[in-house]
Amino acid sequence: MKKKIGKVLIFFIILLLISNSLVVYAAKRDYDLGYDTGEELARENKGKGVSAESAWRKHYSSDDYPIDLIEDESSYRSGFFDGYREHISEEKTELDFPFELGKALGSIYGYRDFQNGVKANWKKALPNERTLKRMFNLNMESREYVDEFLSQFTTFFEEWYKKSYEKAIIKPILTSLEQGVEDGEKLGALFGGTFGVKGYYENRDNDFTRNLPSDRDIISDYSLRSDNKEYMDGFLSGFKDAYEIEYNKVFREANISETVRDEGEAYIHGKEVGLIQGEIIATEDYLKYLNNDWKRSVPDNLQIIDDYNLSLQSSNYRDGFIAGFFDGYSEGYQAKFKNFSQESAINKRISALIPIKGGSLNSFDNAFGISITSGTYFNPVTVTIDTLYNNTKFNSTYFTKASESYNVSILNTSSNMDDNKLIEIIFEYYGDKVKGGIYRYVDNKWLYLPSVIEEGVIKTYIRPMSLKNDGIFSVFVDKNASVFPDTRGHWARDEINSYIRRGFIYGYGDKTFKPENNISKVEFLTILSRVYNWDSVEFKDYSNNPISYREVEKIMRNVENNYGFKWNDMAIKMLHERLVKSNSFINMDNKITRAEVVYMLYHLNDDKY
Template sequence: MKYLRYLVIVLAFLLILPQVVLGSAIEREYEQAREIGAIIGYNHGLVYDHIPTLNEVIAIYEMYFSNKDSVHRNYFIEGYYEGFEKTYKKSDSAPIAVEPVEYADVLGFTLGEIYGIRDCEDGKKYNPRSALPSDNTIIVNYKLGNLSYEDRISFLKTFKESFEKGYREGYIRVNFNSFKISYDGGLADGEYFGSLLGEMNGIKDFLNGLNNNYKRNMPSDKKIEADYSLDDVDKNYREGFISGFKEAYEESYNESYYNAKTEDNKKPYENGYANGKESGLEQGQFLATEDFSKNMENDWRRHYPSTSEIIRDYNLILQNTAYRNSFISGFIEGLYQGYNDEFERLYSQFVANKSVIETIPLSGGEIKSADGGFTLKVDKGTYYNPVTVKLEAQIDTPFNGLIKASEIYKVSIINKSGELDNEKHIELVFEYYGGNNGGIYKKIEDKWIYIPSIIEDGYIKAFVKPDSIKENGSTYGVFVDKNYEVLLDVRSHWAKDEIIAYQRRGIVSGYSDRTFRPDKEITWGEFLLILNRVYKWIDSSNPSIKDVMQYALDKGYIENTYSNIINAPITYREVESVMRKIFNSDSFQWYNVSAKMLYEKQYKCKSYYSKDNNMTRAEAIYMLYIINEWRY
């Protein structure tokens, strides 16, 4: 098998090699090519006595596809070899003990599925009989010449019946919605879904000791309309769907009940159904957890597997028809039950843990979320009267490429007097065991904004101003930013919190050597670029310095032209002048910033000696941080 693995590795490399950006539609087409390749390879592995060469697989590909690019072909080939390896009779192991007649239904079904997919994609009408290969083609392709006459006839009969079922499933699954246009289309769809449900219920009723009665669980017309979203489709399609569904349901129910009742089939049916249901339950629970975590609607049908997918995923080709069919029925029921039960459990758990409400007295206190993962602490004297605090768990929302590392909580504080001491801080504490690229973020409109965070053993915390918690509540969570890089020269700097905050918000960045050079004098060009990002002057992700300075010149924020000042350092006096023009007020005083800097950071800037001294990069960041943090 080394040769086969080598081919897969080479083909994987060929898929990576083309430097193309794929749109979602093209990506789906390529993945579908891989899937079809896997189906064909899986079937060929059952009957081939050698590993096909690359040229042989290309010839097989060209039987099914034309006018496709090389990437599409390579996806097919890679899928082919992956599928082939699963069933190929390796020379160093015992052969797969399945007679050709036994897997005729699988081969016919999967080939029909491929042709159904192909015809629907090519815009051809639904016509399984036209797509069915001739008897001679089937005999040659599946090497039936060595079978007895009776076995060959039996194989062909089973193959053709299964081919039509597979064709119907493949055709419908390519684009189910666009097929809802006619009575015939509805009839085909209804037959497909009715047959699946009838088979499942027939086997289940027999195994539960119930008598043969297809009407017992036959869904009503209204139930069919609701379950298969037929309210808004064409009337003719809806009528065809319901008619086809009920007729196929009855036929499939009776057939599966009878087959299960046959004494020779009883044990395989029992075992297959039980094993299938157990596997379906596990898969359903996993998919429900994934969907719930992504804030997706409760809908198990988005994960409805094709028959051939279940056969391949659980290698059911090794089992007889009775076991295989009952496994598939049990799997679908288990998937349905496991998904819905787990989704409801997660939702109930979410509701139970959703909110906690407590009153914090004048002396201060703390409140924990229902799940214990988040704590809010209020210092004494922060509020001048008792306040009511509500912590409410939130359903996940998009995270701007960040990795979620905690539950999300909305904090609401009801302060009747409206008065508070904003020199105090409220402490937010989350349970956390990650690295230093984690941080506490606040949701502002549709974006998550980093707030300065402190990581300790088992916790991460942040201090926020009381007035930063908005009247209608503020939402917080812990996220990991895998793109965050530590700036080596700010870790012990007096302005590290403000610099890191602006770095993680995408307002500033370091040099290529992973330094920020906080004590370096800031130039006019650098200062105006930061102002542009803070105040969003130009609606562009990466405007040039020249464009930003021209904007500032047009607004009257600066007086000198671009070329005269771009690389010149800016003084405290000049910064004060620019900020007054931006705020359209003379109330801005650099002295207030420098006094706060001295009081909070114990750092004395050079403006105390002369406002004509040059400002540093750290001082500019600190100033903009403290005068704009109220916005967050």
């Protein structure tokens, strides 16, 4: 009985192995059949811009689909795509729709939820399948295509929703008409481009209105009624304008890219490539401050043939391409170089009238700006920013330049102002956060200003009186800059760091500054000589005893030529601004500290900086 059961089991095992082998064989056979079909269609469609997905859908619905020969449809489909993609040998003609659309919609919905005070929830913000199918015109697609599209779209929507929401938390921006136009343009351009290329490769006529959603659909799809009217109006305007522009642009580009493939267009091809290359080299040369000379870097014939695989083309094509390349290179280089020079001249100076309520003005390149608060001036003033492009006069041999130089002038006809208000000077900046700083050109040298470095910007604050005359500002990186540990958190930190970086004062050998130490008369006079630029003064006849507040007051009356100067005024300023009580309140014969001396000299001279 046991032997009989064993024979039966062996029979079934053999039968199972045979069955599995047949399944594997069928899968391999169907894969090969699909591969051959994909290869054949790829050769037919070469140069027509037909994607693998489009070719499959057309083949699947045609009479050529070998339904009677296929046992494993999945293997056949896989083989088809592999065969088609390996032999199409063309650039990608369709956009990565799920990524682009998921990124755009996720970014906008993340921003929208934050602005509306809604707790971050990408799943709740994600439109349902019915809405997405209508938004992206998926109703005519296969179930398999729709499932794959929605899966990828959801992944990218989640990623960019979260990124946008987090970015909004860090740096929120105002929702306004301008923001609405910007957001609308982003999505409108994306959708216009998508349906433009889709319409062309589906052999449709150039009609951007075919898939353009109505205002009602746009408002519904992007929940615009939950935002303010200005944002909604701007979004609708930006969406439709950008949709039309991008649709027509992409449709025509697709047409051009398909028709400009003939060998007789070699000269045009070469000129197009040369034009772009010439513009690139001109940009590099201009940024390197080289003179306008297109022949300096133009490649020779052999390099052009190698760079653009012209050895695969006919000799006539190569000759035409090279001739066109040289013409395009020369034209592109010179036009781009002259354009840079013209832009520099046109965009050199900008002016604006700033009212008494305050305002801001940015340079033409938006890399520099000045901001005036309300009440700083008692009447409107004219602010002018002059960009000093590549001006070697204002370079420094001691620092690394990290911006252009900008000259700021303020025309204040009444001369009245509130000097307790501060004017903000701000640069675009992404450099070293310790060694970078804003400097002002004073008396033929660059002097450091207390600088605050935030994400993407560096800024400083100056008093209005310091801009009675023009002020030239720039950003430098001081490789030798250092911060003394015992000045961090000190009440006079900004003044001490500024005077150290200006070379007026120095620390000790043990890398400390000792701000609360007393200062001798010799040290005090030495600092004065640097601040007031006295010629090579030596103070050998003075003792090294600490100097008192009373002695400082007497000396500063002579230095400032102001016999009304009182140290007590500075002590009161310290008390009000820094909550520091000077020992001079106890007795004027007490000794002044190093920090107090720097604080006094900095603020006595801040109208210069």
